[in-house]
Amino acid sequence: MILNFNSEKPIYLQLAEAIEDDILKGIFEEESQVASTTEISVRFKINPATAGKGINLLVDEGILYKKRGVGMFVCTGAKEKILTKRKEAFFEGYIVTLLEEASKLDISKSEIIKMIEGSKGKC
Numbered sequence: 704m705i706l707n708f709n710s711e712k713p714i715y716l717q718l719a720e721a722i723e724d725d726i727l728k729g730i731f732e733e734e735s736q737v738a739s740t741t742e743i744s745v746r747f748k749i750n751p752a753t754a755g756k757g758i759n760l761l762v763d764e765g766i767l768y769k770k771r772g773v774g775m776f777v778c779t780g781a782k783e784k785i786l787t788k789r790k791e792a793f794f795e796g797y798i799v800t801l802l803e804e805a806s807k808l809d810i811s812k813s814e815i816i817k818m819i820e821g822s823k824g825k826c
Contacts, residue, residue, distance in 0.1 A: 704721040704724075705721065715754075715756040718753070733781055733782065736774050736775065736776050739775060743757075762775075764788070766778060766781045
């Protein structure tokens, strides 16, 4: 997990995304325990309230849950929720914008597909 303190993105959002990334990578399996807000704040030298805000964001989204007196755990179905959320964000943030710009430039969907297929070696 890496946090960029020079980024314009708030630390708590970076933290939440980093935990989501670790869930997607299988580092944190469903029903496994994740680091506590105290452990996170000490490890990254951040305010415990900032760590708590990132964790609580994931709790609110149904990605993590708290076992009182034990710690934070990954919810069953968390990976699927993250994938769904990120695919929707990808569609809204990239695909819709791409299609709007393509329309302005009079680029057809088939031309876009050809461009994508032609760029496969660049990924």
